[in-house]
Amino acid sequence: MKDKYLRTKTTVSLINYHFIFCPRYRRKIFLDGDIEKRFKFLVGEVCKRFSLEIIAMECDKDHAHIFLMAPPKMSPSDIMAKIKGVTSRKLREEFSSLNCMKSFWTRSFFVATTGQVSSKTIKKYVEQQKKRG
DSSP: OOOOOEEOSSOEEOEEEEEEEOBGGGOOGGGSHHHHHHHHHHHHHHHHHTTOEEEEEEEETTEEEEEEEEOTTSOHHHHHHHHHHHHHHHHHHHOGGGTTOSSSBOSOOEEEEEOSSOHHHHHHHHHTTTTOO
């Protein structure tokens, strides 16, 4: 994957997030291929609306992985709130089998940032700034 920078009038950024999140009580909702397909479509719509670029997305039976590039104005919490909110509402409207769930997603999620440069390299670079001539 070739990294490309996201450019706006005032910023240049490369912010990639890897999210993992699951339905409440680790329900195996993605065993139903129609639900998984619709979930992926809805996530794609949310990402387009908020200028998020999906790099990769996959579902296992009881959790989802999304790897995406985000603009600097959106926090990981904002991104998860948008994705979870829209998918919860739409999937419950469209699949009656999901209506029995009092709450669709857990409140928690995993997120990690990724990039081309290691933390060790950045730490070394920052520490050497004062020593530069």
